[in-house]
Amino acid sequence: MNRALKHDGTMPAAVTVDLVIFTVRAAALHVLLIERGMPPFEGELALPGGYVRAGEDLDQAALRELAEETGINGHELHLEQLRTFGAPERDPRGRTFTVAYLALGPDLPTPVAGTDAATACWVPVDVALSSELAFDHLIILKEGLDRARAKLEYTTVAAAFCRQPFTIADLRRVYEVIWGFPLDPSNFRRKVTKAAHFVEPTGESRTPEIGRPAALYRRGSAELLFPPMPRSADGEHEVQPSAATG
Amino acid sequence: MNRALKHDGTMPAAVTVDLVIFTVRAAALHVLLIERGMPPFEGELALPGGYVRAGEDLDQAALRELAEETGINGHELHLEQLRTFGAPERDPRGRTFTVAYLALGPDLPTPVAGTDAATACWVPVDVALSSELAFDHLIILKEGLDRARAKLEYTTVAAAFCRQPFTIADLRRVYEVIWGFPLDPSNFRRKVTKAAHFVEPTGESRTPEIGRPAALYRRGSAELLFPPMPRSADGEHEVQPSAATG
DNA sequence: CGAATAGTGTCTTTTAGACAATATCGG
DNA sequence: CCGATATTGTCTAAAAGACACTATTCG
Numbered sequence: 001m002n003r004a005l006k007h008d009g010t011m012p013a014a015v016t017v018d019l020v021i022f023t024v025r026a027a028a029l030h031v032l033l034i035e036r037g038m039p040p041f042e043g044e045l046a047l048p049g050g051y052v053r054a055g056e057d058l059d060q061a062a063l064r065e066l067a068e069e070t071g072i073n074g075h076e077l078h079l080e081q082l083r084t085f086g087a088p089e090r091d092p093r094g095r096t097f098t099v100a101y102l103a104l105g106p107d108l109p110t111p112v113a114g115t116d117a118a119t120a121c122w123v124p125v126d127v128a129l130s131s132e133l134a135f136d137h138l139i140i141l142k143e144g145l146d147r148a149r150a151k152l153e154y155t156t157v158a159a160a161f162c163r164q165p166f167t168i169a170d171l172r173r174v175y176e177v178i179w180g181f182p183l184d185p186s187n188f189r190r191k192v193t194k195a196a197h198f199v200e201p202t203g204e205s206r207t208p209e210i211g212r213p214a215a216l217y218r219r220g221s222a223e224l225l226f227p228p229m230p231r232s233a234d235g236e237h238e239v240q241p242s243a244a245t246g
Numbered sequence: 247m248n249r250a251l252k253h254d255g256t257m258p259a260a261v262t263v264d265l266v267i268f269t270v271r272a273a274a275l276h277v278l279l280i281e282r283g284m285p286p287f288e289g290e291l292a293l294p295g296g297y298v299r300a301g302e303d304l305d306q307a308a309l310r311e312l313a314e315e316t317g318i319n320g321h322e323l324h325l326e327q328l329r330t331f332g333a334p335e336r337d338p339r340g341r342t343f344t345v346a347y348l349a350l351g352p353d354l355p356t357p358v359a360g361t362d363a364a365t366a367c368w369v370p371v372d373v374a375l376s377s378e379l380a381f382d383h384l385i386i387l388k389e390g391l392d393r394a395r396a397k398l399e400y401t402t403v404a405a406a407f408c409r410q411p412f413t414i415a416d417l418r419r420v421y422e423v424i425w426g427f428p429l430d431p432s433n434f435r436r437k438v439t440k441a442a443h444f445v446e447p448t449g450e451s452r453t454p455e456i457g458r459p460a461a462l463y464r465r466g467s468a469e470l471l472f473p474p475m476p477r478s479a480d481g482e483h484e485v486q487p488s489a490a491t492g
Numbered sequence: 493c494g495a496a497t498a499g500t501g502t503c504t505t506t507t508a509g510a511c512a513a514t515a516t517c518g519g
Numbered sequence: 520c521c522g523a524t525a526t527t528g529t530c531t532a533a534a535a536g537a538c539a540c541t542a543t544t545c546g
Contacts, residue, residue: 011300012258015332015343054257054341058332084330084345086261086304095300097261097343099330154400154474169525187509189526194507211524212516227507228400228474415498433536435499440534457497458543476535 013095017061018049018137020082020144021070021103024161028124029177031141032070032108033133035119040092041134047141048120049098062101069120070108077105078160082144090136100140102147106163149178154228156198159219165202167214168192179231191229197222259341263307264295264383266328266390267316267349270407274370275423277387278316279379281365286338287380293387294366295344308347315366316354323351324406328390336382346386348393352409395424400474402444402465411448411462414438425477437475443468 021032033045048069052061058081063074082100090096108122123131128141151157152175159166161174172188192198197220207213267278279291294315298307305325312320328346336342354368369377374387397403398421405412407420418434438444443466453459 011260011297013261013298014257015259015261051257052259052332055334057334058330058343081329083327084304086298086345088301088303097304097345099332099343167525184509184511185524186511186526186528191508205525207517208524210518210522212526214525227476230473230508413498430536430538431497432499432501432538437535451498453544454497456495456545458499460498473534 013097015052016049016098017052017065017101018047018098019065019101019103020141022148023105023108024174024177025107030122031125031128032120033123036134044134045131046134047137058099072108077103078157079103082147085136102144104157104160106161152178153231154225156222156225164218165216169214195225259343261298262295262344263298263311263347264293264344265311265347265349266387268394269351269354270420270423271353273423276368277371277374278366279369282380290380291377292380293383304345318354323349324403325349328393331382348390350403350406352407398424399477400471402468402471405465410464413460441471
């Protein structure tokens with residue numbers, strides 16, 4: 001920790017990216033965690049991530065780690081910066097800043113073994129939230145969850161969780177799983193189909209194993225959702241406990 | 247740029263914080279800029295900021311720079327992380343990551359000379375946006391403006407621009423200046439006073455030079471604004487051009 | 493009183509919330 | 520037909536937008 005301070009105030013430090021990767025599978029929100037293979041925190045669960053390399057931009061580093069850990073082409077996912085964490089003692093090896101990213105994607109096949117990813121697996125977030133994670137990764141996970149929940153309200157990112165084409169019910173289940181309470185199917189449909197460029201009908205439909213066929217849609221061009229999707233004024237009917245912000 | 251990559255992937259890098267400090271004065275949004283006193287970009291305008299020190303957390307560093315540059319106790323301001331910028335060539339001196347912060351405060355007295363702040367001054371944002379700024383600071387400024395505009399919609403941060411106690415009209419003028427178009431005084435009042443814990447009446451009032459006295463309010467406890475303050479569906483009546491996101 | 497700013501009331505349109513009713517599939 | 524899911528329609532309540540009107544100060 002006590003590295004020398006250069007005359008100009010510069011302090012050598014390491015910079016990493018860590019990824020909160022969410023997906024919806026089996027009617028639950030899951031996060032990708034790895035089991036650390038080396039100290040510190042060897043054997044503990046952690047968010048995937050790694051050092052930013054010399055010629056690399058932050059987004060590039062995040063995309064590279066994504067590919068290495070999950071074998072996934074990150075360009076198909078929603079990826080955004082969450083926040084940077086830099087508490088002096090957060091890494092016992094020395095001063096390390098980590099730029100946390102939030103990645104959202106459709107039900108990703110069980111993470112194929114990439115470089116370090118042999119031990120990567122999808123964990124339901126409610127399980128992950130009551131686990132011990134390495135470093136300050138539990139805080140990061142909580143912030144990622146809060147951010148994802150908030151972004152569903154006023155953006156169209158929910159569609160990032162759906163493989164295209166998708167049905168309105170698919171999209172609704174994303175909201176229900178992430179917010180933790182049911183939404184009225186009728187009102188939800190009206191809302192989503194009337195918002196400009198949230199979803200575009202393909203004209204096709206898909207017949208489920210049982211029940212009436214559902215019309216299929218693709219993502220529209222809109223990034224922002226207007227008017228926003230209201231999350232009930234008083235969050236009284238929450239079903240799963242919320243994560244507090246750090 | 248071509249510093250050696252250590253065996254473990256660690257790359258020594260410098261980490262700075264840069265501040266986008268907004269205030270409302272003279273019916274216009276202003277940002278604090280400094281004139282750089284040393285290379286690189288000597289003599290050019292830049293956002294205030296500096297290196298994160300050895301034992302320091304990121305928020306601490308931001309608060310310290312705030313105090314040094316403006317002589318202001320940052321605990322009275324709204325302060326939040328914006329995003330971290332780390333393009334490999336963004337600083338000609340070598341690999342440098344900067345954690346950008348957004349600070350919002352009431353009309354701050356003209357920045358008193360602190361440490362480096364002799365050359366600090368408030369610049370109207372529309373002027374700053376059409377200036378050349380050092381490093382990637384123009385991008386950072388644009389993102390700060392976008393963030394501030396967006397946050398007025400669904401949070402109560404607008405009150406951070408008002409010295410307490412304030413009138414409803416004071417608060418409305420914050421929205422008008424930052425969004426760039428007028429709001430209906432009547433509907434604005436109804437909205438703000440009915441939203442839970444946005445503002446709390448003090449019971450006092452303030453008589454302007456001319457006109458009816460206005461009731462005074464303080465900030466309430468709410469951080470989020472529900473329902474949100476709607477920014478017109480189609481942003482047709484914009485008055486000043488918006489900044490594109492980088 | 494008139495100018496100027498603050499604050500209230502009201503009417504219409506839009507959106508949200510609850511929920512009944514109908515449609516279309518596989519057995 | 521029945522069970523299950525999708526989709527449409529309807530009614531009510533809440534919120535937004537437009538704007539007329541009243542209130543209180545100073546000079």
